[in-house]
Amino acid sequence: MILCRVIGNAVSTVKHECYEEMSVMVVQPVAADTHTPLGREFLAVDSVQAGVGDLVLAAREGNTARQILGTDNDPFHSVILGIVDDVRTESDNA
Amino acid sequence: MELAKVIGTVVASVKHESLIGVRLLVVQPQDAAGDPVGEPMIAADALQAGPGDVVSWVTGREAALALPVTFSPVDCSVVSIVDHAWRDRSHL
Numbered sequence A: 001m002i003l004c005r006v007i008g009n010a011v012s013t014v015k016h017e018c019y020e021e022m023s024v025m026v027v028q029p030v031a032a033d034t035h036t037p038l039g040r041e042f043l044a045v046d047s048v049q050a051g052v053g054d055l056v057l058a059a060r061e062g063n064t065a066r067q068i069l070g071t072d073n074d075p076f077h078s079v080i081l082g083i084v085d086d087v088r089t090e091s092d093n094a
Numbered sequence B: 001m002e003l004a005k006v007i008g009t010v011v012a013s014v015k016h017e018s019l020i021g022v023r024l025l026v027v028q029p030q031d032a033a034g035d036p037v038g039e040p041m042i043a044a045d046a047l048q049a050g051p052g053d054v055v056s057w058v059t060g061r062e063a064a065l066a067l068p069v070t071f072s073p074v075d076c077s078v079v080s081i082v083d084h085a086w087r088d089r090s091h092l
Helices: A062-069 B061-065
Strands: A002-015 A023-029 A042-046 A055-060 A078-083 B002-010 B023-030 B041-045 B054-059 B076-087
Touching: A023 A055, A023 B076, A042 A055, A042 B002, A055 A062, A062 A078, A062 B061, B002 B076, B023 B054, B054 B061, B061 B076
Parallel strands: A042 A078, B041 B076
Antiparallel strands: A002 A023, A002 A055, A002 B076, A023 A042, A055 A078, B002 B023, B002 B054, B023 B041, B054 B076
């Protein structure tokens, strides 16, 4: 699971049937400080009604995505699986 | 899942039998602002995407699941043709 910030979305008319009625967001992996970008942005299917600006937990692995979205044979690869309220690390206590 | 622009097609007359009838595209990965990232690669197409289209693609086991024959030797495939994608990095 990775910490990400939702920064946009992607809209498609022609798509694999499993993506019908799914919302696809653009997410940017971030460090535990919640704003330093880490690596490349990617697309993730939203399972928790996340919005742009939200800090979220995302998984970038197909089996996880299929379990969360409740399908066995659909080509899902990455999914948003939680909205994060707070992240605390040891450096916050220093 | 990531974005890419279709920049070409691949024709292979000799290929694994599960790929007969499956189109192969050359795609250049890009970010939501349209700037290219990384190297072009070959993706299987289940949707009739063509050069110039912005698409989203998946890798791994899921790639084959997008195709008519779901047990095929494919590690990257196109799952949607993207009409519009945007991002606003001021949220970071």
